[in-house]
Amino acid sequence: MAVKIATRESYGDALVELGAKYDNLVVLDADLAEATKTVKFKKAYPDRFFDCGIAEGNMVTVAAGLSTAGMVPFCSSFAMFTAGRAFEQIRNAIGYPHLNVKIGATHAGITVGEDGATHQCLEDIGTMRTIPGMTIINPSDDVEAKAAVKAAFEMEGPCYLRFGRLAVPVINDNEDYKFEIGKGITMADGKDVTIVATGIMVAMALEAKELLKNEGIDARVINIHTIKPLDKELILKAAAETGAIVTAEEHNVIGGLGSAVAEAVAEANPVPVLRVGVEDTFGCSGKVPALLEKFGLTPANIAAKAKAAVVLKK
Secondary structure (H helix, E strand, O other): OOOEEEHHHHHHHHHHHHHHHOOOEEEEEOOOHHHHOOHHHHHHOHHHEEEOOOOHHHHHHHHHHHHHOOOEEEEEEEHHHHHHHOHHHHHHHHHOOOOOOEEEEEOEOHHHHHHOOOOOEOOHHHHHHOOOOOEEEOOOOHHHHHHHHHHHHHOOOOEEEEOOOOEEEOOOOOOOOOOOOOOOEEEEOOOOEEEEEOOOHHHHHHHHHHHHHOOOOOEEEEEOOEEEOOOHHHHHHHHHHHOOEEEEEEEEOOOOHHHHHHHHHHHHOOOOEEEEEEOOOOOOOOOHHHHHHHOOOOHHHHHHHHHHHHHHOO
């Protein structure tokens, strides 16, 4: 059985590792350090950690100021509070002047579980996509999350990093794994349909491939960890070669990966694009396995959509 690690844990570990190498890395949090795992950085480098209290908009503007003084700030809170409550400050104080601030958003998606709809942020990718110049990364596992934090630190400009509460399988622990912002990864080849997945849905997409294999359907699986800028070249190549696409994300089907892929395909090489995600509704409180089943975020539903997409292309 694959090792399971929550990507919020990976975020905290990566910050500590980078903090040892770069004294211009600073971390800000909004009274949630234990949950976002920035507490690891706080313990290691207390002089470079700033708890801004339950004031996310203020935290973002403080981070903006620090970036103009040569610091590389990572400001952290739940996705609902960063992309939601602090949207205006992210847009105007970070996005508009294109400052070098990184946003570590944890507890994204319905896998927050019992915290319910108010905390299950299903809109953050969509809102962040609308900010010009914003890079958006949604890693699929521990390995990818750590690589994403490092890449975000090394790049210049604003970056939104999406992490989860749920422990998820490690799927990128192969020796030849390479992370590059804006470049998707073909996890498995196939000729009949392409499953384009992000975040926790990548592991499920690989399971769906096995389900489809049993029914004689050869599915390609692509991991899109960077939703903006989108790897259009890889996606359009898959569209041309397989003739049908299914997207899978722990996000509203509106505004996220599915929308980005559909836009790219419609403009350049129209093929059927079916989306797996939360169907334009709010989440609800519950145990994570039950929520994933309720909202159709399962390998079985991905496989069902893939079969439907294959029919549509004929």
